[in-house]
Amino acid sequence: MNQFNASRLLPLVACVALTARAVAGPAPVPSLAVIQGQAPEKAKKITLYAVDEGRKTEIANAVVNAQHAFAFAVPAPKEGFYYLSAGDRGGDTRIYVKSGDQLKLKMDNGAYIVESGSAENKQLQQWNDQLRVISKPAGLGDTSSYVSFFPKLEAFVPKVASLKKTVNTPNKKFNELLQYTMDVDVEYAALLFLMTPRSKHPEHSQYPAYYQQVVQNKKFCDSKLLANGEAAGILRLYAMFTHMMAKEKPKTFPSLEQMSGLFCNDTIKGLFITESLGGYRTFETLTEAVAPVKKYLVTDGQMQRYLAAEKAVRKFATGEVGFNFTGEDMSGKKVAFNDLKGKVVVVDVWATWCGPCKAELPYLQQLEEEMAGKNVTFVGFSVDEEKDKEKWAAFVKKQEMKGVQLFGAGWSDITKFYDIKGIPRFMVFDQKGNIVTIDAPRPSTPELKALIEKTLSNG
Structure with a gap:
């Protein structure tokens, strides 16, 4: 039997164990979203992630049965992007979930096919298939170089505006989110390619014109970015890219205050700050770096992540600053x-x-x-x-x-x-x-x- 483990991060009213046969049984509870399908070959487990403030948060896992089937039941899900992962069997699969959804799909090493389900997921699959032209060669295992990637990027970017116009599901909220996300996805794929170690790297003068428009005075002002499970990685890549593209390189790496100043939404600044905390190895350097930007830790989750980072570098030795309880x-x-x-x-x-x-x-x-x-x-x-x-x-x-x-x-x-x-x-x-x-x-x-x-x- 596939196992379903609920997390307290979602307003779940019950933990439901489902097999593929059970999913096809009685009429579903209206608020219950059911996600089932075929796992990639050799996958042992599928993990379901929700998105919490721009970060993927594991909420459940399902054991893959002998027929490679899996299933999740999520009572009263918060509407938005979710992700399915088969571990090392390809990249994560992004889906869209809302109450009452009945989604059946086939996963295959990062790609997937919606066999039945909502209009949102069919639209999302179309975009995912189109995006793979530039997102597929971004992994560490890929041997392609900029010589082959840049022409693909230059050919794809002009098509995005027209592809946005094809997003026309009955769900206006989803349409707006996907249209926003399409631009973010393209930029993420473009930056990820540059930042992934390869045998051959281009000079700045060889970059396509697209990269010139990436750096902006104020970036990611729209909180829609926080619906994206890759948001934390997107912010890190952008910060690295702006530093790399600077005409005059500073003698020292920019401070956390300077880097968070690249973004104009406080919650997004907070996400970037909390995702940068692992780079500090002592309590003194951590607190010194965070002090000017602590005001941007505007959510309970961000503050809890900061406190966890602070605790991790403390020794609670005599002379250390006491916790401000x-x-x-x-x-x-x-x-x-x-x-x-x-x-x-x-x-x-x-x-x-x-x-x-x-x-x-x-x-x-x-x-x-x-x-x-x-x-x-x-x-x-x-x-x-x-x-x-x-x-x-x-x-x-x-x-x-x-x-x-x-x-x-x-x-x-x-x-x-x-x-x-x-x-x-x-x-x-x-x-x-x-x-x-x-x-x-x-x-x-x-x-x-x-x-x-x-x-x-x-x-």
């Missing part, structure tokens, strides 16, 4: 870690349901009294769930808990960032907001007080 205080006001700079900060990650946390409370309150008047702030950060917020507030009042009491609504960013899997967890930060330790002794031992006093004296 936030929580809600008793009055409902948002308080950020950076707001507390200037004092030694002692953070207690706890919850009302945690017995060991409550056992430490008398010792913590005693320590707070002993440190009264000194340049120290004690922060209680609760990981109680949102449903227990009133319980948390009542507990804080009843126990007369002092310091800064924050509510994190579950295992939030602070626990994910510092990889906290058990509580209580005590952490100490110096007056500059830098880490002293993210695994400090508990208040029930004298070592915590000694550590705080040492940090105060070093400040």
Whole structure:
């Protein structure tokens, strides 16, 4: 049986296991999109990707059966481009999915045939077949050179305007997206060819005129690019191409701020920034590069990818900058870690349901009294769930808990960032907001007080 694994990234209401025979059975649920077909020879698995902010995101996979068949059922899909991949059996197959679609196709090493399905997919297949004139020789395994590619590109480009006019499905949203995407596809194929290592490369003077129009003052202002699963690669190629084509080469490679300035849509800038994070190997170089452009990380997904990159290069060593976590205080006001700079900060990650946390409370309150008047702030950060917020507030009042009491609504960013899997967890930060330790002794031992006093004296 083909297996279907749903992802939380789509509003799926059920996980459905389908065989090719089952697909042909009872009338489909109106909101259910069914994608089935024949896999390339020797393919073992087909993976289905959705597009999330210009990036392919795996949402399901189907095991190919003995007849080379596969099937997916996607309840209430978000309308747009999706991709099917057979792994190393050719390139990804781009399809268009909306609620109620019944798509049957045959995949063959990057090419495909729509045997039955929506008008959108039949139109998309036509374009894919036409585009292969220039997109097929872009892979690493191809041995063609610019001598054969450039004439094909020059012959194809003038045809695109007329090909756009043939896009006439009943779906206006799809028509506009495909017409926009056709220009993007041509540019991507043209740049990918140049940037792929080959035995023979042209001089700039040998480039066709098409390449002269690629570089623009402001590029990719239309958010439609984010519907394309190749958007991240398209942005990287364009940035590399502009650097390569610069009349006066800078002595150093352009900064992240300069490169993101090539684009005029903030979300697209954010995508380019997050796709560039892997090039930084230390926390210092990463944060320095991102600081001027962090304002362009405008979506939750982009910020999460940045935080993951930051975490990957951190060692959580003494002297590293502390994570700027936030929580809600008793009055409902948002308080950020950076707001507390200037004092030694002692953070207690706890919850009302945690017995060991409550056992430490008398010792913590005693320590707070002993440190009264000194340049120290004690922060209680609760990981109680949102449903227990009133319980948390009542507990804080009843126990007369002092310091800064924050509510994190579950295992939030602070626990994910510092990889906290058990509580209580005590952490100490110096007056500059830098880490002293993210695994400090508990208040029930004298070592915590000694550590705080040492940090105060070093400040």
